[in-house]
Amino acid sequence: AQTVTQSQPEMSVQEAETVTLSCTYDTSESDYYLFWYKQPPSRQMILVIRQEAYKQQNATENRFSVNFQKAAKSFSLKISDSQLGDAAMYFCAYRRTGNQFYFGTGTSLTVIP
Amino acid sequence: DVKVTQSSRYLVKRTGEKVFLECVQDMDHENMFWYRQDPGLGLRLIYFSYDVKMKEKGDIPEGYSVSREKKERFSLILESASTNQTSMYLCASSSPGLRVQYFGAGTRLSVL
Numbered sequence: 001a002q003t004v005t006q007s008q009p010e011m012s013v014q015e016a017e018t019v020t021l022s023c024t025y026d027t028s029e030s031d032y033y034l035f036w037y038k039q040p041p042s043r044q045m046i047l048v049i050r051q052e053a054y055k056q057q058n059a060t061e062n063r064f065s066v067n068f069q070k071a072a073k074s075f076s077l078k079i080s081d082s083q084l085g086d087a088a089m090y091f092c093a094y095r096r097t098g099n100q101f102y103f104g105t106g107t108s109l110t111v112i113p
Numbered sequence: 114d115v116k117v118t119q120s121s122r123y124l125v126k127r128t129g130e131k132v133f134l135e136c137v138q139d140m141d142h143e144n145m146f147w148y149r150q151d152p153g154l155g156l157r158l159i160y161f162s163y164d165v166k167m168k169e170k171g172d173i174p175e176g177y178s179v180s181r182e183k184k185e186r187f188s189l190i191l192e193s194a195s196t197n198q199t200s201m202y203l204c205a206s207s208s209p210g211l212r213v214q215y216f217g218a219g220t221r222l223s224v225l
Binding site: 004006009033035037043044045046047050091093095099100101103104105106 | 146154161163207212214
């Protein structure tokens with residue numbers, strides 16, 4: 001079975017600074033998708049960024065970017081210029097060909113004013 | 114915008130009660146999912162459905178069943194609620210071409 005590991009249960013960052021959240025995954029597949037989802041306190045889970053495994057270029061969405069290392073099965077999320085609204089639980093997720101997604105255990109990010 | 118609506122944000126039930134959690138999506142998505150979210154365990158898949166009346170077990174189906182009679186609605190059923198089913202339940206939907214899941218706001222269920 002596929003597994004997704006987030007080794008940092010909690011992280012904190014000073015406002016306006018940069019933080020990187022780690023994620024590793026285990027798979028024998030070559031074609032898959034990776035995601036970072038954000039869940040603010042008491043609010044809906046939303047997609048932050050996604051990466052197709054066949055693309056070598058790292059995905060970027062405004063202040064959010066990923067470092068995708070396919071050989072190492074690593075998929076980290078970098079948040080630049082952190083804002084108070086970035087405080088949330090962040091989940092890394094993996095989707096293989098098919099319908100199932102696999103989620104990590106989450107990283108709780110605190111942004112310090 | 115995709116909308117996934119879960120019927121209740123908070124629910125309190127008694128042990129042994131039959132509990133229905135409802136989820137409706139408005140984007141004609143084929144796939145719908147029920148997850149359970151617990152601290153330190155992340156999201157664990159209970160059941161998913163890839164078409165009307167079709168369902169597949171996820172990682173933790175024990176104690177749960179599902180129903181999908183219409184494409185837009187996916188129900189999670191706790192036949193006899195137990196205290197260890199106290200949790201946050203998340204519904205999601207997706208379409209094969211989208212490769213992204215859209216989530217509802219969640220239902221926090223307490224079983225006393």
